[in-house]
Amino acid sequence: MFIAMNRFKVVRGHEAEFERLWAERDTHLEAVPGFQEFRLLRGPEADDHTLYSSHTVWRDRDAFVAWTRSEAFRNAHAGAGSRQNLYLGHPQFEGFEVILSD
Amino acid sequence: MFIAMNRFKVVRGHEAEFERLWAERDTHLEAVPGFQEFRLLRGPEADDHTLYSSHTVWRDRDAFVAWTRSEAFRNAHAGAGSRQNLYLGHPQFEGFEVILSD
Numbered sequence: 001m002f003i004a005m006n007r008f009k010v011v012r013g014h015e016a017e018f019e020r021l022w023a024e025r026d027t028h029l030e031a032v033p034g035f036q037e038f039r040l041l042r043g044p045e046a047d048d049h050t051l052y053s054s055h056t057v058w059r060d061r062d063a064f065v066a067w068t069r070s071e072a073f074r075n076a077h078a079g080a081g082s083r084q085n086l087y088l089g090h091p092q093f094e095g096f097e098v099i100l101s102d
Numbered sequence: 103m104f105i106a107m108n109r110f111k112v113v114r115g116h117e118a119e120f121e122r123l124w125a126e127r128d129t130h131l132e133a134v135p136g137f138q139e140f141r142l143l144r145g146p147e148a149d150d151h152t153l154y155s156s157h158t159v160w161r162d163r164d165a166f167v168a169w170t171r172s173e174a175f176r177n178a179h180a181g182a183g184s185r186q187n188l189y190l191g192h193p194q195f196e197g198f199e200v201i202l203s204d
Contacts, residue, residue, distance in 0.1 A: 003143060003157070022202055029204065041105060041198035053198065055105070096143035096155065100124055102131065 001036075001098040002058040009049040009088040015042075018052065018086055027076040029056070034063020049088045061095065103138075103200040104160040111151040111190040117144075120154060120188055129178040131158070136165020151190045163197065 010018045022040050029035045036057040043051035058064040067073050112120045124142050131137045138159040145153035160166040169175050 003141075019201060038202075038204040039105075039200050040202035042201050043196050043198045051196070055198075055200075094145050094153070096145045096157075098141050099121060099144050100140075100142035102140040 001101070002061040002064050003096040003098065004054075004056045004058065004064050005094050005096065006054045007092040007094065008052045008054075009046075010052055010086055011049055011088060012045070012047075014086045015050050017083075021083070022054075025076070028072055029067075029076075032063075032067050032070070032072060034059035035067070061097065064095065103203070104163045104166050105198040105200065106156075106158045106160065106166050107196050107198065108156045109194040109196065110154045110156075111148075112154055112188055113151055113190060114147070114149075116188045117152050119185075123185070124156075127178070130174055131169075131178075134165075134169050134172070134174060136161035137169070163199065166197065 008018070019040075019042075027038070029038055036059060038057075039055040041053045041055050043053060045051075056064075058067075110120070121142075121144075129140070131140055138161060140159075141157040143155045143157050145155060147153075158166075160169075
């Protein structure tokens with residue numbers, strides 16, 4: 001199992017707009033081979049931003065990588081470059097292998 | 103739903119020892135009210151460390167906070183101060199509220 005997380009620093013005061021963007025998007029992930037689960041997480045607040053992270057569970061890393069090379073991925077990220085004013089810096093990707101599970 | 107993650111920077115070369123510590127520990131989490139799931143994640147490698155994160159799913163933040171104030175928590179972390187040589191710096195805690203789920 002593989003967990004793909006993308007961390008976003010959202011400028012304070014723009015949290016509601018950021019959450020609305022995600023609530024309205026349609027990624028068609030459910031049709032992607034190996035996709036298991038999507039969540040959007042709201043994390044700790046700092047003085048100048050609130051940390052958010054997307055959290056996607058995949059059968060394995062290969063399934064995730066195949067998705068990043070697909071047309072479905074390009075379509076899902078078509079508008080990702082806009083609304084830079086919402087963010088401090090670029091999103092930070094982190095991929096995790098699940099090595100223990102209870 | 104609430105996800106508690108604790109990030110560990112493990113010095114390169116000590117990954118197997120770190121993973122063995124987690125495999126051998128017994129947290130008794132399954133008996134804690136509101137606990138749903140534990141995972142240990144291995145993330146990206148940097149020049150001087152490999153990022154790991156514990157990943158625990160709870161019914162809600164209150165259930166997690168109650169656990170951190172319990173005797174079970176103190177017992178589970180009784181040896182946490184030892185083996186500092188495995189780590190770069192202290193673990194970094196991040197708690198996340200699940201705000202969207204597919």
